[in-house]
Amino acid sequence: MHQFDKHIPKYLLNSTSTFLAISNFQGKCLFINPCFQELLAEVNFTNANDLFTEIFNPVEIKEILVGLKNHPEQPQQINNISLKQIQDPTSQIHSNWELSIFSVEGINESFVLWLGHIMLMDRHKNFLQKASDENLKDEISKLKLLLNSTFESSVLLDPNFKILSFNKVAQNTAFEIHRKFLKEGDDFRPMILPENQESFSSDFFQALNGKSIVVESELSLEGQKVWYECAYFPAKNEEGKIIGVTFTTSSIDKRKKAEEKIVENEKFLESVLQSxxxxxxxxxxxxxxxxxxxxxxxxxxxxxxxxxxxxxxxxxxxxxxxxxxxxxxxxxxxxxxxxxxxxxxxxxxxxxxxxxxxxxxxxxxxxxxxxxxxxxxxxxxxQSRSKMERFQSIFENSLHEIYLISSNELRIIQANRSAIQNLGYEANTLCSYSFDEFISKPYRENIIAEIRSLLKSKEEKIIFESEHIRKSGSKYPIEVHLQKMNIGGELLLVAICVDLSERNQYIASITKQNNVLREIAWIQSHIVRAPLANILGLTQVLKEEVKDCKLEELVSMLDSSSKDLDKVIRSVASKTHIVEQLDKKIKN
CATH class of the missing domain: 3.30.450.20 (PAS domain)
Incomplete structure (x- = not known):
């Protein structure tokens, strides 16, 4: 015998009105609860193993068990079935049963659970009447406990809208809304709001015809809209006959408002996504x-x-x-x-x-x-980054020094590679100085004044010459092109410094050459030309004094050559003004 009592709910195991049994699919009884045992003892039935094959019609039982085995998800009903006589042939036995599959944890085999109510007549009437009364009280007690523990308002109505029963929630709801108490036998329709009377009657009569109706309604209570779920269920007696309607209501206002909020949020999120x-x-x-x-x-x-x-x-x-x-x-x-x-x-x-x-x-x-x-x-x-990279490449690889300078403190914000190399500082160190700190003192004061003047004026740029001081202390000449520039709303200065060292060396070389040329021209014009003038004078005397033909020809040739040399010296001397003009340009 399996220990089924450990797996059966206590309220069924100890019920005084519900008969419970467990069998296999061949109809052999394996377990019965005390209530069923009491009934069998009352009628002196002792062969419990063959209970179902003895007291039920074997053909009907076989068909029912086969149907349950083929369709385990569908419980089988046995209503008002006639049983065999138990000991006393004059006893008439009728019963209502529900059969379903019963499984026990740890056991692969399935069993049949029998739940029923047996009604006997004649000599067992007193026992069954007592059981029936106890059953009724037990069922009513459980029903009231169930109904009063729910959050739903439940009212049982007869076909004429008369109140048959109701739970505490229904009573409280009636008092809160209408300031009235429900009473059994009263007409329930006055408890329905006027605007819902027509739909209430329509749904009520559909339930009377066997249809279950569940609707959601927005009711107006004390000027506020409140959502309720109203349900209409056919109420049936033991024979399955509809005797009325169970009308239940429950507030779904929070749920509906949450759903509305969800829909509103979804619309909002959709609009955000689309915008x-x-x-x-x-x-x-x-x-x-x-x-x-x-x-x-x-x-x-x-x-x-x-x-x-x-x-x-x-x-x-x-x-x-x-x-x-x-x-x-x-x-x-x-x-x-x-x-x-x-x-x-x-x-x-x-x-x-x-x-x-x-x-x-x-x-x-x-x-x-x-x-x-x-x-x-x-x-x-x-594309902007590409352009920026090109400009950055130009900035970094320029042969001239380029500085980005703040306009208020003349602080160096950024300097290119040429500036770093020429001045001899590290990039991070260089940016801790102001631009004027690298200007030689003789130039510094005047240049700062020019920069301040540029910042105040409408001029965009100035050009001036200065002298930079390297980290080593050595100096080199520069030409500074300083321009105002607005970057990101901030006024900055961009300085392009051209190293004039090579240019100045080139100018010094040209100046030296010019001085040499000037000296050569002076020598030719003054020192060389004086002896030549004497030669020209002597040739003129010789031409007058010499009468010999051969000598005359020689004197004539000497005179011609002397005059050609004089022309060359005059030509060289006349070009010294070009050197003078070049000197002026270099100085400027």
Whole structure:
């Protein structure tokens, strides 16, 4: 015998009105509760093992057990079935039973649970009447306990709307709303609000015809709208005949308001999603799009209907496909997000740059079921960075010193490589100085005054020469091109300093050469030309004195050569003004 009593609820095990038994599918009785035992003892039935095959019709029992075995999810009903006589042939026995599958933990075999109420007549009438009375009291007690422990208002009405029974919640609700108490036998309809009378009557009569009705209604109570769920259930007696309607109500105001809030929040979130400038989408592991917002549609020049169901890789150049899929496959619970940049093809077939932050969405088992991504067009940013990189390259690699200087304290904010190399300081150290600290003292005061004057004037730039001091103490000449510039709303100064060392050396060399040329010209004009003048004078005397033909020819040749030499000396001397003009330009 199995220890079934350990697995049966105590209220059934100890019930004084419900007969309980457990059998196998062959009808052999394995267990009966004390109430059933008392009945069998009363009628002197001792063969409990063959209980069901002895007192029930074997053919009917076999059919019922086969039906239960084939359809274990559907309990079998045996109503008003005639049993065999028990000991006394004059005894007429009738019973109502419900059969269902009963399983015991740790046992693979299933059993049949029998729950029933047996009614005997004639000589057992007193026993059964007592059992019936106890059963009725027990059932009423349980029913009242059940009804009064619920939060629902429950009222049992007869077909004429008369009150048969009600629970405490119904009584309290009637008093709160109408300041009246419910009474058995009263007409319930005055408790229904006037605007709900018609629907109440319609639903009530549908329940009387066997239909269960559940409706949600917004009622107006003391000027406030309150949501209730109203239910109408057919009330049946033991024979299954409808004797009235069970009308229940429960407040669902909090739930409805929560649902309204959820709908409102959903609409708000939807409006937020659709109003975002950022592109938002959801997609499966194969990149099939399941949701896109308006910004996404605008970016690719199409409608939501056309784009849902497509793979977003169709909008990405093929060379990025493998990388994108590999990156998505790397996401997991501990690292669910990533941000990546790649090119895409927009609605105009232009290649542009996007930045996307992908986030994996996991199911309850930790598997990725979908991805959500937020993206933005960074084409202008990429192009700006490219330009900035070019300008930065120009800035850093310029042969001239370039400084970015604050306008108030003349503090060096940034300096390029040439400035760092020429002055001999580290980059971070250089930025701790002001620009004027590197100017040689003889120039410093005047140059600071010129810078202050520039900042106050409408002029955009000034050019001046100065002298820089290296970290080593050595000095070198510079030409400074200083310009005002507004960067990010802040007035700054940009200084481009040209090292004049080579230029000055070149000018000194030219000046030296000019001095040499000037000296040569003076020598030719004054020292060389004086003897030549004497020669010219002598040739003139010789021409007058010599009468010999041969000598005359020689004197004539000497005179011609002397005059040619004089022309050359005069020509060289006449070009000294070019040297003078060059000197003036160098000085200026």
């Amino acid at each position: 975002q400038n950022e592109m938002i989408c959801r997609f499966r592991s194969d990149t099939t799009l399941t949701f896109v917002n308006d910004a996404y549609c605008r970016a690719f020049g199409t409608s939501r209907e056309n784009i849902i169901g497509q793979k977003f890789l169709e909008f990405v150049p093929k060379k990025y496909h493998k990388t994108i899929l590999n990156d998505l496959n790397q996401l997991h619970m501990n690292a669910p997000s990533q941000t990546k940049k790649h090119k895409v093809i927009n609605g105009n077939n232009d290649i542009i740059w996007h930045e996307w932050t992908d986030t994996a969405i996991f199911d309850s088992k930790g598997f990725i079921k979908e991805f959500q991504a937020v993206g933005r067009d960074i084409t202008e940013l990429v």
